[in-house]
Amino acid sequence: MALSTIGILQNLLLVYAGYTLCKVVYRVKFSPLRAFKGPLIAVSTNLYRFYYDAILQGRFLSNLEVLHQQYGSVVRIGPNALHFNSLRAYFDIYKADSSVVKDPELYAVFGFDESSIGFTDPNASLMRRELLSPFFSRRAILELEAVIQSKVDKSVNLLKEYTAEKPVNAHYAFRCLTLDVIWNYCFADDFNALDAKDFTHPILVSIQTQIRSFWVLKYIPILLFTILSVPDTVFKYVSPTLFVYLESRRRYTEMVDKLLDDPSTLHDSDRATIFHHLILPQKHLKGSNQIPSRSSLIDEAIALVQAGSDTVANTCTIGIFHVLDDPFIRKKLLDELRLAWPDEESQVSLQTLEKLSYLTAVIKESLRLSTGVVTPLSRVVGPQGAIIDGHHVPAGTIVAMGATFVHKNEEIFPEPLRFWPERWIENASLNRYLVPFSRGPRMCLGMNLAWAELYLIFANVLRKLDLTPYNTSAEDFRTYRELFVPVYDGREFHLARSTNAK
Numbered sequence: 001m002a003l004s005t006i007g008i009l010q011n012l013l014l015v016y017a018g019y020t021l022c023k024v025v026y027r028v029k030f031s032p033l034r035a036f037k038g039p040l041i042a043v044s045t046n047l048y049r050f051y052y053d054a055i056l057q058g059r060f061l062s063n064l065e066v067l068h069q070q071y072g073s074v075v076r077i078g079p080n081a082l083h084f085n086s087l088r089a090y091f092d093i094y095k096a097d098s099s100v101v102k103d104p105e106l107y108a109v110f111g112f113d114e115s116s117i118g119f120t121d122p123n124a125s126l127m128r129r130e131l132l133s134p135f136f137s138r139r140a141i142l143e144l145e146a147v148i149q150s151k152v153d154k155s156v157n158l159l160k161e162y163t164a165e166k167p168v169n170a171h172y173a174f175r176c177l178t179l180d181v182i183w184n185y186c187f188a189d190d191f192n193a194l195d196a197k198d199f200t201h202p203i204l205v206s207i208q209t210q211i212r213s214f215w216v217l218k219y220i221p222i223l224l225f226t227i228l229s230v231p232d233t234v235f236k237y238v239s240p241t242l243f244v245y246l247e248s249r250r251r252y253t254e255m256v257d258k259l260l261d262d263p264s265t266l267h268d269s270d271r272a273t274i275f276h277h278l279i280l281p282q283k284h285l286k287g288s289n290q291i292p293s294r295s296s297l298i299d300e301a302i303a304l305v306q307a308g309s310d311t312v313a314n315t316c317t318i319g320i321f322h323v324l325d326d327p328f329i330r331k332k333l334l335d336e337l338r339l340a341w342p343d344e345e346s347q348v349s350l351q352t353l354e355k356l357s358y359l360t361a362v363i364k365e366s367l368r369l370s371t372g373v374v375t376p377l378s379r380v381v382g383p384q385g386a387i388i389d390g391h392h393v394p395a396g397t398i399v400a401m402g403a404t405f406v407h408k409n410e411e412i413f414p415e416p417l418r419f420w421p422e423r424w425i426e427n428a429s430l431n432r433y434l435v436p437f438s439r440g441p442r443m444c445l446g447m448n449l450a451w452a453e454l455y456l457i458f459a460n461v462l463r464k465l466d467l468t469p470y471n472t473s474a475e476d477f478r479t480y481r482e483l484f485v486p487v488y489d490g491r492e493f494h495l496a497r498s499t500n501a502k
């Protein structure tokens with residue numbers, strides 16, 4: 001009996017080995033992508049990508065740069081996946097009328113499938129974008145400018161107070177600030193991350209600790225399901241940092257449940273939140289006015305907070321570091337700010353700041369160098385196939401091109417690693433190649449809010465505080481792990497009071 005079980009297992013193993021071999025031969029010799037070159041192991045299995053993503057924890061992007069040097073402007077990075085590196089390819093993939101759709105395998109990793117970011121079905125995405133767009137319109141941002149300003153003021157005061165004693169972690173400071181802004185903007189409620197001593201809010205510490213394992217979730221999706229299904233308390237002792245993160249998710253659930261129990265409370269609020277747009281009937285919509293499900297409302301709340309916090313904070317970290325690190329840039333920017341805003345005790349409006357050409361150039365350069373989302377945003381080619389950079393790409397192929405390949409293109413941006421705001425002033429045609437918010441039907445929905453935050457944060461922090469980078473150099477930002485957002489390998493950016501105080 002035991003022998004026959006072993007025999008059955010051996011046969012099963014043989015069948016599996018034969019099947020795997022046939023699959024490998026098919027992928028290398030007969031696949032419709034066989035004309036596109038790449039490393040044999042990447043062409044024939046998913047192990048290659050798994051190694052860089054999950055084992056090396058976010059090193060696929062740096063390896064892609066090497067692959068393009070070796071294989072040219074298009075590389076086969078998986079049995080069914082291509083990565084491009086040419087400007088034409090970027091605009092072919094992320095164009096307005098593109099037939100490509102978001103790759104479900106990439107986006108499932110977030111665990112918020114039924115949200116503006118998570119929807120892979122273009123119709124579902126379109127409907128959600130229709131509901132949310134007015135909330136992120138320029139008009140809406142101007143109406144809620146005071147919300148952003150109040151959080152910026154709070155962070156400036158705290159930076160002043162903390163740096164009087166010792167250097168502070170600037171990246172954490174900006175993350176607390178942007179988390180508080182997006183929370184208040186979306187829900188008209190306070191998260192109060194800024195209240196955490198030295199900006200080390202437990203939720204941010206938890207994310208920082210867990211984030212390296214992020215890509216494991218892509219390869220073992222059951223893990224995400226398990227983590228989200230098991231009661232939080234189980235993790236209290238097993239993984240206290242994960243517990244903090246999961247506990248924070250409960251805040252979203254409670255918020256949604258309270259509203260669904262009694263939607264009339266929405267009328268008590270003195271200003272609109274995302275739930276006003278999602279739950280109350282929208283007169284401007286022609287299509288269906290169906291209220292999203294409970295799970296979709298929770299997903300949306302989580303997605304918006306995640307989309308709107310680290311991206312803005314990273315841009316501030318990179319930009320403010322470089323401004324303070326270069327006396328010439330710093331002086332030029334301060335001269336412009338002082339001229340437009342002579343009395344720093346008064347408040348400066350967003351509309352005033354938007355007119356400042358050097359500040360605008362500094363922010364553009366910060367967006368270019370930080371890129372926001374560094375992971376190549378993969379898309380699946382529709383049933384008609386696609387022409388990308390002159391190549392015919394068959395239906396079902398996963399295609400992508402990382403925005404970093406546009407932002408570091410030497411022909412467009414000479415000396416691409418240099419922080420050089422003047423380039424934007426000297427050459428207006430560069431604007432077309434600034435793509436931190438992506439392009440096409442799935443481009444960033446929060447772009448206006450992001451710009452507003454960046455103007456107000458850069459201007460207020462740099463105008464009101466006399467700070468200097470502490471124990472941080474440009475080298476600290478040279479390499480990073482690609483975990484959707486960049487996680488830099490170097491020392492964390494700290495800010496100290498400047499020795500040459502005013």
Ligand code: HEM
Nearest residue numbers: 116117307308311312372373436437438442444445446450
């Ligand atoms: C500097 C700041 C920001 C950068 C660089 C940035 C970048 C991006 C990028 C590259 C995408 C496309 C992602 C993809 O294709 O999967 C995206 C999508 C999105 N962003 Fe932003 N973002 C920023 C700030 C914000 C803010 C403040 C919000 C406000 C909540 C926001 C909300 C969204 C949403 C909802 C989407 C999904 C759009 C869709 O898939 O249809 N983003 N963002």
